Amino acid sequence: MSSEAKPVTIVMIEDDEGHARLIEKNIRRAGVSNEIIPFTDGTSALAHLFGSDGSGDVSASRHLLILLDLNLPDMSGVSILEKVKANPNTKRAPVVVLTTTDDEREIQRCYDLGANVYITKPVNYEGFANAIRQLGLFFSVMQIPESA
Amino acid sequence: MPISSSTLVRTTAALMLAGLAALLVIVGMSLWLGNRSQDHFNEVLAARDLRAATLDFRTALQDAETGQRGFLLTQDEVYLAPYNQARQELESHRQRLTNLLQSRPGGDAISAAINDAAAVKLNELEETIRLARAGNREAALELVQADTGQIAMSDLRELLTGVVQDADQRLAESVAQQRGSASALYWTSLIGALVIIAVVGGSAWVVILYTREIAEARRLLSTTNITLEERVAERTAELARANEEVQRFAYIVTHDLRAPLVNIMGFTSELEASIKPIRDYMERSDVAGDDQLASDARLAATEDLPEAVGFIRSSTRKMDGLINAILKISRDGRRPIRAESIDLTNMLQASANAIQHQVGELDGVIDVADDLPTILSDRMSLDQIFGNLLDNAVKYADASRPLRIKISGEKLIGNRIAIDVADNGRGIAADDHERVFELFRRSGEQSKPGEGIGLAHVRTLVRNLGGDITVTSELGKGSTFRVVLARDMRRFIGSMQ
Numbered sequence: 001m002s003s004e005a006k007p008v009t010i011v012m013i014e015d016d017e018g019h020a021r022l023i024e025k026n027i028r029r030a031g032v033s034n035e036i037i038p039f040t041d042g043t044s045a046l047a048h049l050f051g052s053d054g055s056g057d058v059s060a061s062r063h064l065l066i067l068l069d070l071n072l073p074d075m076s077g078v079s080i081l082e083k084v085k086a087n088p089n090t091k092r093a094p095v096v097v098l099t100t101t102d103d104e105r106e107i108q109r110c111y112d113l114g115a116n117v118y119i120t121k122p123v124n125y126e127g128f129a130n131a132i133r134q135l136g137l138f139f140s141v142m143q144i145p146e147s148a
Numbered sequence: 149m150p151i152s153s154s155t156l157v158r159t160t161a162a163l164m165l166a167g168l169a170a171l172l173v174i175v176g177m178s179l180w181l182g183n184r185s186q187d188h189f190n191e192v193l194a195a196r197d198l199r200a201a202t203l204d205f206r207t208a209l210q211d212a213e214t215g216q217r218g219f220l221l222t223q224d225e226v227y228l229a230p231y232n233q234a235r236q237e238l239e240s241h242r243q244r245l246t247n248l249l250q251s252r253p254g255g256d257a258i259s260a261a262i263n264d265a266a267a268v269k270l271n272e273l274e275e276t277i278r279l280a281r282a283g284n285r286e287a288a289l290e291l292v293q294a295d296t297g298q299i300a301m302s303d304l305r306e307l308l309t310g311v312v313q314d315a316d317q318r319l320a321e322s323v324a325q326q327r328g329s330a331s332a333l334y335w336t337s338l339i340g341a342l343v344i345i346a347v348v349g350g351s352a353w354v355v356i357l358y359t360r361e362i363a364e365a366r367r368l369l370s371t372t373n374i375t376l377e378e379r380v381a382e383r384t385a386e387l388a389r390a391n392e393e394v395q396r397f398a399y400i401v402t403h404d405l406r407a408p409l410v411n412i413m414g415f416t417s418e419l420e421a422s423i424k425p426i427r428d429y430m431e432r433s434d435v436a437g438d439d440q441l442a443s444d445a446r447l448a449a450t451e452d453l454p455e456a457v458g459f460i461r462s463s464t465r466k467m468d469g470l471i472n473a474i475l476k477i478s479r480d481g482r483r484p485i486r487a488e489s490i491d492l493t494n495m496l497q498a499s500a501n502a503i504q505h506q507v508g509e510l511d512g513v514i515d516v517a518d519d520l521p522t523i524l525s526d527r528m529s530l531d532q533i534f535g536n537l538l539d540n541a542v543k544y545a546d547a548s549r550p551l552r553i554k555i556s557g558e559k560l561i562g563n564r565i566a567i568d569v570a571d572n573g574r575g576i577a578a579d580d581h582e583r584v585f586e587l588f589r590r591s592g593e594q595s596k597p598g599e600g601i602g603l604a605h606v607r608t609l610v611r612n613l614g615g616d617i618t619v620t621s622e623l624g625k626g627s628t629f630r631v632v633l634a635r636d637m638r639r640f641i642g643s644m645q
Binding site for chain 1: 407408410413414415416417418465468
């Protein structure tokens with residue numbers, strides 16, 4: 001992963017801590033060593049992304065990659081996606097939707113809102129681990145722009 | 149009061165008979181009274197004839213007497229002219245009168261008396277005239293003065309007047325009777341007409357009542373039909389809504405179940421990966437015979453832990469399979485369905501052809517009725533529904549007899565159609581008829597591989613199309629699956645929104 005000026009930070013919004021841990025483990029196995037900041041609910045994740053004033057200025061010069069689960073306890077991942085893509089400071093940050101939902105309409109909606117990748121979590125672990133590792137490899141070659 | 153059709157027939161028949169009777173009475177009365185009028189008329193004519201004949205006879209007699217008196221007085225033959233004239237006519241008058249009197253009761257006696265008196269009078273007249281001609285005028289006058297002719301004449305007058313009076317009376321009577329007849333005819337006609345009017349009115353009233361009742365019954369029937377159709381539609385919509393809810397529920401539940409399952413499976417793998425170096429290490433290291441702790445640890449690392457992980461893995465795999473099955477069903481409900489025109493005979497024949505190979509191995513025959521209708525429905529759903537049913541029929545065929553599968557259709561109310569898939573397979577016990585449609589439930593000997601999803605899947609698909617599926621079956625004889633479908637799915641979809 002390019003890390004010229006500032007290293008890329010992976011923001012992981014995933015309410016299931018077990019999933020979060022398994023995702024982190026498999027990303028690391030793919031050789032990605034970037035910082036991963038985990039959030040288990042939407043509110044704290046939004047606070048981190050847009051700051052206490054909600055303007056998003058805090059993310060202005062960050063290099064962000066967002067891993068997003070759609071089923072969160074306090075809000076829908078879709079509304080987080082909407083906010084991220086609507087804010088000028090975060091709209092260029094790649095968003096990877098990683099969730100259990102495989103509903104066709106939901107997938108379409110996410111891409112319509114500007115999601116960059118949509119991945120359905122495979123249930124069996126081999127598939128899951130494989131998908132995350134490939135995602136990690138993908139991360140290691142992709143260019144992440146500065147958010148704003 | 150409701151009128152049954154038999155009451156109607158009886159009532160109308162009775163009324164018609166009454167009307168006919170009234171008409172016959174009128175006609176009969178008219179004929180009879182007409183006859184009587186004819187009689188009365190004849191009577192009047194006869195009486196008038198008799199009256200005229202009597203008066204003619206009397207006038208002739210008087211003329212004869214007048215001529216005799218004139219001659220006796222003047223001795224001049226000229227004065228005898230009325231007498232001669234009368235004598236010429238008298239005989240024919242007398243004959244006519246006698247004839248007419250013959251038809252009267254007691255007429256013979258009267259005509260005899262008249263004839264006798266007339267003979268006496270005419271004799272007297274003749275005698276006096278003869279005497280006068282012979283110049284013996286005194287003798288003639290004497291004969292006149294003897295009053296024989298006078299008495300005879302007076303008798304005659306009396307008799308003839310009696311006859312005239314009798315004729316007058318008969319005339320009066322006949323006229324009175326004629327009037328009575330006319331009046332009777334009038335009343336008969338009037339009463340008959342009233343009866344006929346009453347009968348016609350009654351019939352009309354009965355028919356109107358009956359027609360009204362029929363109309364009312366028809367209206368009730370159509371209301372019932374509409375209600376029935378509405379109820380069918382409502383029930384179908386309810387069923388579909390319930391189906392949809394179950395599917396949504398299944399979808400949510402399976403997704404929520406999946407998340408922890410991913411953890412269990414993931415960390416089991418991690419655990420397995422972690423156990424491997426421990427086991428390798430334990431297997432390599434020597435353990436002293438008296439070190440109980442070390443040998444326990446070795447046993448745990450090499451046997452107990454791998455065994456436990458193995459059970460966790462197999463159980464989670466099974467759970468994964470079940471969740472996937474539920475997901476599959478819930479996904480069916482979420483797949484958009486598209487109504488298109490489908491010729492059921494063609495479609496089912498194609499489904500039958502698709503399994504022809506397996507059927508042939510069982511010496512089986514599939515018979516698809518060729519009169520199935522064309523319906524508007526979702527082709528993919530129908531393919532899956534009937535494909536599943538046919539697969540089951542083949543799968544659960546009875547090995548002791550060649551397989552026979554029969555597919556037939558039947559029209560139902562509410563614009564629906566039932567399609568029966570009947571086989572002669574091993575059948576389903578009565579207790580299991582509902583159970584076979586439940587998820588993960590199977591019936592009978594578990595001799596064939598399967599997850600117990602097929603029929604649950606089929607039922608979901610059928611209900612998605614606004615239909616339903618039921619089974620009738622006898623163990624050891626065969627099963628008939630009845631799929632009821634809306635002929636036009638769009639109507640059902642419309643009612644869902």
